Amino acid sequence: MKDMAKGSGATGNRILVQRGIVGDTGNAPGGKRPSRSVTVNLAESPLGWLAARGRISGRQFDAGEQLRRDWTMANLAPRVTMRWDATPAGSRHGGEISPALAQIAAKKRFDAAITAAGSGLSDVLWRVVCAGEGLETAEKAMGWPARAGKVVLGLALDRLADYYGIK
Numbered sequence: 001m002k003d004m005a006k007g008s009g010a011t012g013n014r015i016l017v018q019r020g021i022v023g024d025t026g027n028a029p030g031g032k033r034p035s036r037s038v039t040v041n042l043a044e045s046p047l048g049w050l051a052a053r054g055r056i057s058g059r060q061f062d063a064g065e066q067l068r069r070d071w072t073m074a075n076l077a078p079r080v081t082m083r084w085d086a087t088p089a090g091s092r093h094g095g096e097i098s099p100a101l102a103q104i105a106a107k108k109r110f111d112a113a114i115t116a117a118g119s120g121l122s123d124v125l126w127r128v129v130c131a132g133e134g135l136e137t138a139e140k141a142m143g144w145p146a147r148a149g150k151v152v153l154g155l156a157l158d159r160l161a162d163y164y165g166i167k
Helices: 046-052 058-073 099-117 119-130 135-142 148-164
Strands: 009-011 014-020 037-041
Touching: 046 058, 046 119, 058 099, 058 119, 058 148, 099 119, 099 148, 119 135, 119 148, 135 148
Parallel strands: none
Antiparallel strands: 009 014, 014 037
16 A cells, blocks of 8 residues: 555556566666556455555555565466476575565465454455455355455455454
């Protein structure tokens, strides 16, 4: 949610944010800042949609984004075909962590966060934050009454924010 305030432009239902590309240090001095960025529409995800309309707090949004970041980095999304990435030829990363170790670390962080949320709340977190299901779809899939998902998702995101130490 912090990204939404600075450098963002709202256009209709779109909330555009410039974000650095993860792992890209390019020609930036000291290798700290990304040299390239991508424009992201935060309203495309169910979590971004809820945040844009004030249905979840910035703290909850940040916690959900951290969980999704770990889920994405752990490469847990389903694939329909085999991976065609080139096989890494030795360690050329200098002081950086290798992609395989980063993926393993992200998977451990994701599993720990889901465990901290608890068994009753992890389902809605995974469906809405990671899989990108809308609340209505998630409610129907889990057999919940209408609008129960918003309350449960709020509780799950609060627990997740506590786990991540987000103030």
